[in-house]
Amino acid sequence: MYHCIYHILSPLLGYQIRRQLQWKIELTYHSPVPYQSIHLITFEKLYRLGFNYKEDYITYIEYGDYMGEVIHRKIQRTGGTTYIVSLPKKWVEKHNLKEGDFIILVIDEDEITIKTEEERREELSAVIDVKDIDPRLMERLVISYYLAGYDIVKVVDKKISEEYRSHIKKIIKKKMIGFEVIDEDIDIIKVGSLVKEKELSLDIAVSRMFKIGRFLLEILPDVILEHNESNARLIIQTDDDMDRLYLYIIRMVRKTRDRSFDVGRLIITSMLAKALERIVDHIVKIAYTVIEISKPIEKNIRKMLYNILHISSEIYVSTYNAYIHKDIILANEVISRVKNTSRKFDYITNKLREDEKLSSEEIIHINTILESGKRICEYSADICEMIIDLNISNISTTSLFLNG
Known part of the structure; x- marks a missing residue:
């Protein structure tokens, strides 16, 4: 039995999971099985938040067509200093990749994520027109864009007062790691990230x-x-x-x-x-x-x-x-x-x-x-x-x- 739970994850994380990557779980009634290397305990938290099935054991998790599939690859060494790992054929064909194409490796401390060039995230930018806006509302908007992962936030008005300017700089200093004023004029204050967040x-x-x-x-x-x-x-x-x-x-x-x-x-x-x-x-x-x-x-x-x-x-x-x-x-x-x-x-x-x-x-x-x-x-x-x-x-x- 499968139950789609993207509608539970969405409000919890503040975004909607794409339908082609719906998260599914299989519930096997009264049939506990040994733990199979997936963070099953996560779904206990979801249960407490409204996933209402009693006396059920989670035994399998599926992530769309490919997500969650575990594929083993042997590392090969060539030329004495180069290590090579082959890509899954189905994944290459799905993205219409061919010899000579570039891919992106996102390197974390204990994992590497592979992306196509098309998946490169565009810089997110937001504009806040502060005309007739209370400074406290402006503060909440700036922080909200920061939390949402935006790279650039532009605060604009015909003439930004000194009160607004000092307030924005105070917000950045007290609340936003890695953000600085990167451009400033009479009608705009542009703030954004100047550091590598991976650090x-x-x-x-x-x-x-x-x-x-x-x-x-x-x-x-x-x-x-x-x-x-x-x-x-x-x-x-x-x-x-x-x-x-x-x-x-x-x-x-x-x-x-x-x-x-x-x-x-x-x-x-x-x-x-x-x-x-x-x-x-x-x-x-x-x-x-x-x-x-x-x-x-x-x-x-x-x-x-x-x-x-x-x-x-x-x-x-x-x-x-x-x-x-x-x-x-x-x-x-x-x-x-x-x-x-x-x-x-x-x-x-x-x-x-x-x-x-x-x-x-x-x-x-x-x-x-x-x-x-x-x-x-x-x-x-x-x-x-x-x-x-x-x-x-x-x-x-x-x-x-x-x-x-």
């Missing part, structure tokens, strides 16, 4: 997000213990770097999707980046809380908060290690640990609420710190589930069971 791959960008979170969590417990407002402000300033990396990853996911049939990995990567961004949002929230407190909380309570936030930091570092080493055993251990840690957060929260020595203002601030610390752990657990999803092929034999 900052998705994996490298995600690793950078992890490292920013790790750095912030290393100093956060001391911010609480010492009531260090200087380091609290440092944490707040770093939030812009995290936002830029997250937006860059979303941009690259959308640009990569058209030449990758591992859409499942792209989906999980964007979800993982969002979880990392939310973790830093909660770290920043705690930093703001420290600054807003009119006077330092009692030392013994700060010590208690220090200890519990140190546990959050340890959980996050373990999550990072699981990601770097593709360690699904460690990821599973983190998920289990988070369940116990969440109960500790709830216990401390309830205990401090009953402390009559604390003012209502102090209770509110303490609750904010504890809630954000708990959410850091829970997002870490979510990331560990994604790490397992991404590395499911490391399991020798498994089957995917879709449950409600």
